Amino acid sequence: MRDTTQSDPTRPGPANFASVADVMGRLADVGYLASTAVATTVFLADRLGKPLLVEGPAGVGKTELSRAVAQATGSELIRLQCYEGIDEARALYEWNHAKQLLRITAARDESWDEARANIFAEEFLLSRPLLNAIRGSDPAVLLIDETDKADVEVEALLLEVLGDFQITVPELGTITAARRPFVVLTSNATRELSEALKRRCLFLHIDFPDPELERRIVGLHVPDIDETLTASLVTVVNALRELELRKAPSVAESVDWARTLLALGAETLSEDVVRATLGVVLKYQSDNRLALNELKLDQLTGGGAVPGAALP
Amino acid sequence: MIGEPRVTESSGAGSLPDRLVEFVAALREHGVAVGPGETVDAGQVIEVLGLADRGHLREGLASALLRRSGQRSVFDDLFDLYFPAAIGESHTRAEPTDDIDELRAALAEAVADADDERLRALAAAAVEGLGQFAGYGNLPGGWSAYQTLKALRPESLLAEVLAQMGTGDDGPETLEDRLARGEAERRLARFGEDVRAEARRRTAETRGRGRMARYGVASATDQVDFISAHADQLAEMRRLIYPLSKKLATRLAARRRRARRSQIDLRRTLRRSMSTGGVPVRPAYRTRKPGRPDLVILCDMSGSVARFADFTLLLVQALRDQFSRVRAFAFVETTDEITGMLGAGEADPRGLATRIHTEAKLTRWDGHSDYGHALDVFCDDWPDAVGSRTCVLILGDARTNYGDPNVPAIRTLTTKARRVYWLNPERASAWNTGDSAVEAYSRVVEMHECRNIRQLYDVVSQILPV
Numbered sequence: 001m002r003d004t005t006q007s008d009p010t011r012p013g014p015a016n017f018a019s020v021a022d023v024m025g026r027l028a029d030v031g032y033l034a035s036t037a038v039a040t041t042v043f044l045a046d047r048l049g050k051p052l053l054v055e056g057p058a059g060v061g062k063t064e065l066s067r068a069v070a071q072a073t074g075s076e077l078i079r080l081q082c083y084e085g086i087d088e089a090r091a092l093y094e095w096n097h098a099k100q101l102l103r104i105t106a107a108r109d110e111s112w113d114e115a116r117a118n119i120f121a122e123e124f125l126l127s128r129p130l131l132n133a134i135r136g137s138d139p140a141v142l143l144i145d146e147t148d149k150a151d152v153e154v155e156a157l158l159l160e161v162l163g164d165f166q167i168t169v170p171e172l173g174t175i176t177a178a179r180r181p182f183v184v185l186t187s188n189a190t191r192e193l194s195e196a197l198k199r200r201c202l203f204l205h206i207d208f209p210d211p212e213l214e215r216r217i218v219g220l221h222v223p224d225i226d227e228t229l230t231a232s233l234v235t236v237v238n239a240l241r242e243l244e245l246r247k248a249p250s251v252a253e254s255v256d257w258a259r260t261l262l263a264l265g266a267e268t269l270s271e272d273v274v275r276a277t278l279g280v281v282l283k284y285q286s287d288n289r290l291a292l293n294e295l296k297l298d299q300l301t302g303g304g305a306v307p308g309a310a311l312p
Numbered sequence: 313m314i315g316e317p318r319v320t321e322s323s324g325a326g327s328l329p330d331r332l333v334e335f336v337a338a339l340r341e342h343g344v345a346v347g348p349g350e351t352v353d354a355g356q357v358i359e360v361l362g363l364a365d366r367g368h369l370r371e372g373l374a375s376a377l378l379r380r381s382g383q384r385s386v387f388d389d390l391f392d393l394y395f396p397a398a399i400g401e402s403h404t405r406a407e408p409t410d411d412i413d414e415l416r417a418a419l420a421e422a423v424a425d426a427d428d429e430r431l432r433a434l435a436a437a438a439v440e441g442l443g444q445f446a447g448y449g450n451l452p453g454g455w456s457a458y459q460t461l462k463a464l465r466p467e468s469l470l471a472e473v474l475a476q477m478g479t480g481d482d483g484p485e486t487l488e489d490r491l492a493r494g495e496a497e498r499r500l501a502r503f504g505e506d507v508r509a510e511a512r513r514r515t516a517e518t519r520g521r522g523r524m525a526r527y528g529v530a531s532a533t534d535q536v537d538f539i540s541a542h543a544d545q546l547a548e549m550r551r552l553i554y555p556l557s558k559k560l561a562t563r564l565a566a567r568r569r570r571a572r573r574s575q576i577d578l579r580r581t582l583r584r585s586m587s588t589g590g591v592p593v594r595p596a597y598r599t600r601k602p603g604r605p606d607l608v609i610l611c612d613m614s615g616s617v618a619r620f621a622d623f624t625l626l627l628v629q630a631l632r633d634q635f636s637r638v639r640a641f642a643f644v645e646t647t648d649e650i651t652g653m654l655g656a657g658e659a660d661p662r663g664l665a666t667r668i669h670t671e672a673k674l675t676r677w678d679g680h681s682d683y684g685h686a687l688d689v690f691c692d693d694w695p696d697a698v699g700s701r702t703c704v705l706i707l708g709d710a711r712t713n714y715g716d717p718n719v720p721a722i723r724t725l726t727t728k729a730r731r732v733y734w735l736n737p738e739r740a741s742a743w744n745t746g747d748s749a750v751e752a753y754s755r756v757v758e759m760h761e762c763r764n765i766r767q768l769y770d771v772v773s774q775i776l777p778v
Binding site: 020036037040041043044047048050055056151189190191192195198199202203204205207232235236238239242244246269270271274295296297 | 347349350353356357360361365367368371372374375376378379380381384486487488490491494495498547550551554555558559562563566
């Protein structure tokens with residue numbers, strides 16, 4: 001059942017990456033700064049041909065990772081966005097009924113056997129993301145986004161695809177992957193995924209990056225920002241993450257904040273600037289209050305108003 | 313985690329596969345479910361990555377062996393034990409020394425410079441110099457983190473570190489100063505962690521890895537007992553509550569949806585089929601009344617049980633929209649209503665228990681819990697709180713201080729309410745010892761053991777009706 005990469009005919013093609021350092025370098029080239037954890041796991045997923053299950057708080061670059069891998073390896077990115085009520089017809093394949101009916105009416109004097117053989121041909125098959133990823137002969141990265149939003153039944157459907165990289169269409173037979181796609185599943189952990197699905201994957205929890213890495217990420221996305229300002233911004237964001245907030249600020253919020261500060265023309269992160277722009281990083285009123293309180297910003301110290309200080 | 317040294321391949325007895333299996337067994341003992349399949353994966357990981365870089369190996373094994381995010385701290389601690397960075401003394405830049413002043417000065421400097429590598433080296437040097445203790449009986453000696461930290465007192469270095477970081481004490485405290493202070497405190501705390509890890513590693517060599525893995529490594533946060541948790545763990549646990557409530561709500565919503573789908577209203581389906589010549593083309597489903605129950609929570613707020621009540625109240629607060637109405641009552645000697653303190657988004661979660669104690673009237677004489685009187689007060693003063701649609705949760709350890717358990721009051725509750733559950737934060741093996749009146753209560757009410765976050769989650773998801 002657990003096929004090893006050696007004996008499997010559909011083993012991944014020539015490995016994409018040579019080493020962990022290679023992963024890090026090539027992801028950095030396409031604008032994704034990976035931590036050791038991310039780079040190691042991507043390398044392993046590539047080598048072992050296993051899907052990668054990525055969990056973590058919103059806004060740490062889970063979806064972005066698959067885009068970066070696709071770009072770095074020159075593969076096509078195939079995306080399946082999960083939502084409540086997604087089913088086989090949206091994820092795997094669907095028969096094109098309208099076209100089948102047209103075909104039947106177009107050839108009225110055909111015998112039953114001929115008609116049956118004809119209308120269940122490739123031509124009438126509408127391929128959906130999973131089937132696309134399996135059938136394609138070019139290298140592909142399959143992104144199954146927000147897997148936890150889908151119903152439990154869809155997970156069962158994924159088991160065959162991710163376990164054996166094959167799909168069975170009753171009328172056509174089993175389609176096996178000519179070339180294994182690099183699969184990334186993301187989850188926000190709003191519900192526990194089934195053990196069976198987790199077992200088939202390598203698990204990666206992306207957490208907030210360490211300050212060093214975060215400074216580099218902010219610098220990469222907002223190149224015009226002053227370095228010392230970035231440093232103090234990252235320090236404040238890290239201090240905020242230590243508090244017991246409902247929603248801790250993520251990397252995306254740091255970048256947003258950096259853009260805001262740049263737009264406002266702020267040169268240092270003074271108390272007034274922080275107070276005025278805290279709404280960019282904290283999305284709940286109660287969080288905002290708690291942060292002001294803990295950073296002792298709630299008592300007004302006077303000071304000149306910042307340009308555009310009337311932000312949320 | 314940059315540039316961690318090579319893993320030493322043959323330390324002590326056992327080959328690499330043996331080591332891996334031992335490691336997996338230790339993980340299982342700490343409640344991380346790892347199957348044989350995962351172990352095979354881990355073996356492949358080692359094969360692909362090799363042992364050259366310990367940082368890569370750590371991340372690679374984590375990706376193969378772990379399946380949820382709360383297990384990482386256990387994994388890291390055990391990884392350091394089973395795949396140590398070195399044998400014996402660490403070969404680091406820091407000279408082992410027992411000169412406390414010298415170590416303190418070096419430590420302050422390293423914290424001020426944010427030099428993580430140097431901090432780790434100093435932790436190793438400090439444990440070597442200050443932490444060693446002799447064995448007793450047939451137990452060999454080892455290295456104590458407690459002894460090291462007590463001699464070194466890193467927390468008293470804060471002022472010196474701040475001075476070195478250049479945040480002067482002249483003038484009013486600025487935002488920068490406060491941030492620097494927080495940063496320095498975090499680094500000093502991390503140094504404490506480094507010392508603990510180093511002491512565990514060294515002691516494991518003399519006392520055996522299995523023993524250290526069992527006693528020296530803390531469990532995952534969701535399996536720490538409410539009653540024995542210390543302050544850091546409590547903060548960690550509070551962080552878990554909100555995501556947990558979100559998970560629970562999703563699950564409940566899914567269950568409701570499924571329940572709504574099922575039942576067919578036969579009478580209306582037949583009636584409808586009249587228009588299609590008696591063929592039931594469109595089935596009619598029974599419309600369900602929204603089944604959101606009222607919830608009444610009655611919690612013992614005495615002593616250590618209060619923490620448990622605290623968590624349950626937080627969870628219920630986060631789940632408010634799952635119920636049509638929530639009322640909460642607290643008691644120690646007497647009972648008072650605390651519903652007002654559970655306002656959504658209002659409360660600072662850390663202060664909840666304290667606020668309940670200061671703002672509600674819970675005590676009469678000596679502040680020991682008195683179940684008999686408290687239950688009487690609840691039944692007499694709020695007779696309308698519990699009705700036929702109410703689900704009652706009682707939180708407490710059922711330790712009556714040898715007083716009257718007042719079982720009849722509970723019996724009245726069970727006849728009036730739709731369901732009554734009792735959640736007990738004590739381990740089930742301690743029930744019915746001493747002044748515990750579990751036996752008397754469990755004759756009339758369903759009692760659940762609820763020692764940690766995981767059990768709380770399970771119990772709550774079980775008892776919440778569709």
